[in-house]
Amino acid sequence: MRILQLGLLVALASSVAAILIYIVGLSNPYDRFTVTDDDRSALRALQSGFKKCVDAKGLGLQALISQDYCHVTIQYPRDTVPKWRDPKTGELEGLSFDFNLCEAVATWEQVRNSSSILTKEFIDALPNGWEEYAWRRINKGIQLDRCKNRTLCMEKLSLVLPETPPFVPKQFGRCAVVGNSGDLLKTNIGKEIDGYDAVVRENGAPIQNYTKYVGRKSTFRLLNRGSAKALDKVVELDETKREVLIIKTTIHDIMNKMIREVPIGNQVYLMLGASFGSSAKGTGLKALEFALSICDTVDMYGFTVDPGYKEWTRYFSESRLGHTPLHGRAYYQMMECLGLVKIHSPMRADFSRVVNWLPSESILNAARTASEKVLRRIGAGMDDPLSACSIIKKRSTGKSPSISGLREAAINHQRYMNGATTYPLEKNTGNGMLCIVPDI
Ligand SMILES: *[C@@H]1O[C@H](CO)[C@@H](O)[C@H](O)[C@H]1NC(C)=O
Numbered sequence: 359m360r361i362l363q364l365g366l367l368v369a370l371a372s373s374v375a376a377i378l379i380y381i382v383g384l385s386n387p388y389d390r391f392t393v394t395d396d397d398r399s400a401l402r403a404l405q406s407g408f409k410k411c412v413d414a415k416g417l418g419l420q421a422l423i424s425q426d427y428c429h430v431t432i433q434y435p436r437d438t439v440p441k442w443r444d445p446k447t448g449e450l451e452g453l454s455f456d457f458n459l460c461e462a463v464a465t466w467e468q469v470r471n472s473s474s475i476l477t478k479e480f481i482d483a484l485p486n487g488w489e490e491y492a493w494r495r496i497n498k499g500i501q502l503d504r505c506k507n508r509t510l511c512m513e514k515l516s517l518v519l520p521e522t523p524p525f526v527p528k529q530f531g532r533c534a535v536v537g538n539s540g541d542l543l544k545t546n547i548g549k550e551i552d553g554y555d556a557v558v559r560e561n562g563a564p565i566q567n568y569t570k571y572v573g574r575k576s577t578f579r580l581l582n583r584g585s586a587k588a589l590d591k592v593v594e595l596d597e598t599k600r601e602v603l604i605i606k607t608t609i610h611d612i613m614n615k616m617i618r619e620v621p622i623g624n625q626v627y628l629m630l631g632a633s634f635g636s637s638a639k640g641t642g643l644k645a646l647e648f649a650l651s652i653c654d655t656v657d658m659y660g661f662t663v664d665p666g667y668k669e670w671t672r673y674f675s676e677s678r679l680g681h682t683p684l685h686g687r688a689y690y691q692m693m694e695c696l697g698l699v700k701i702h703s704p705m706r707a708d709f710s711r712v713v714n715w716l717p718s719e720s721i722l723n724a725a726r727t728a729s730e731k732v733l734r735r736i737g738a739g740m741d742d743p744l745s746a747c748s749i750i751k752k753r754s755t756g757k758s759p760s761i762s763g764l765r766e767a768a769i770n771h772q773r774y775m776n777g778a779t780t781y782p783l784e785k786n787t788g789n790g791m792l793c794i795v796p797d798i
Pocket residue numbers: 507509510513
């Protein structure tokens with residue numbers, strides 16, 4: 359009995375010791391994940407500015423902050439009547455949503471510096487890229503038996519798979535992302551939208567007959583599965599026929615056939631998505647993600663963001679139930695108050711509206727570095743632009759994306775990156791990046 363008790367005691371003591379070593383190990387001052395006082399104050403500054411911004415600009419939304427400086431809750435006024443029900447649980451949407459500011463600043467900054475278009479060099483560089491990844495971007499790809507016949511797989515992707523990224527970070531200056539909300543009919547902002555360097559539209563959004571409200575210019579169009587199936591109809595929406603089509607799901611045989619036979623002359627690409635969890639379901643957030651990966655600034659129009667707006671109409675058709683509208687609106691408000699986007703809507707109609715309490719560049723940079731440590735991201739707290747790469751491959755010579763004719767901001771970014779291209783990897787790989795460096 360004695361011996362048993364002694365054994366238990368030893369076991370207990372050693373596990374306590376192990377825990378202690380673990381804790382001490384974590385707070386080792388030389389550990390690059392160690393969160394310093396400066397890191398904490400940067401996060402606190404971000405969080406308190408964020409609260410002021412949401413309270414001032416959120417049209418009734420309020421941000422609650424806590425001791426945990428990564429965490430914020432965005433809350434709707436008590437008298438808000440939620441209308442959307444979860445089809446699975448039948449539950450009404452809630453009135454308060456938790457967000458992780460650290461996750462948001464770290465992840466969106468990665469988006470801004472990486473390619474969001476699927477390329478051949480990405481698949482080639484990914485370990486088992488063809489066997490594990492490529493077939494998932496082909497409709498019914500499972501029948502391709504993990505791309506056993508690589509030629510066949512490549513054939514199916516070839517029309518939408520450039521060798522290197524066709525667009526680079528900061529290629530465009532000011533961009534507008536135009537959603538499809540019926541709200542657009544309340545203001546005549548067509549001219550305002552046409553003044554942007556690039557305009558991103560979504561799915562089957564018509565332009566003709568609505569130019570007073572939505573403008574004429576259309577540089578990119580983000581397509582979900584349904585719209586991609588009707589590619590021939592979609593290309594008719596843009597009279598210039600120069601719109602670049604970005605598909606967020608998979609490529610279909612019918613699409614390939616249309617591109618070849620109709621023929622569709624527009625450039626068509628597949629989007630490579632970073633994952634933002636449940637709020638990322640919609641085409642809207644994907645369009646913002648795409649714009650942020652190629653533009654200096656992003657303004658959003660036609661997203662249902664005003665309080666009291668319950669119709670969910672599209673500007674060109676009958677009402678249609680959106681999903682998680684309150685969550686979406688709160689998420690967009692978070693993006694605005696982190697300085698990622700500027701929201702335009704009938705209730706925020708003043709074009710030159712200033713968003714107060716935005717984090718300064720220095721706070722944002724410090725908070726991002728701190729966040730990377732808190733989240734224990736690969737490359738946290740390091741200055742080298744390639745420190746976040748968990749996979750690095752050399753690009754075969756002569757295949758670098760062309761930088762001739764690019765804006766200065768884009769060239770400077772390429773220079774900062776030493777000519778490397780980074781691609782986001784899926785979440786389960788520790789948020790590292792896949793990086794392709796020039797072979798010099
Ligand atoms: C692989 O696919 C190509 C293109 O469709 C085809 O020509 C070839 O016969 C296939 N190879 C095998 C081994 O099935």
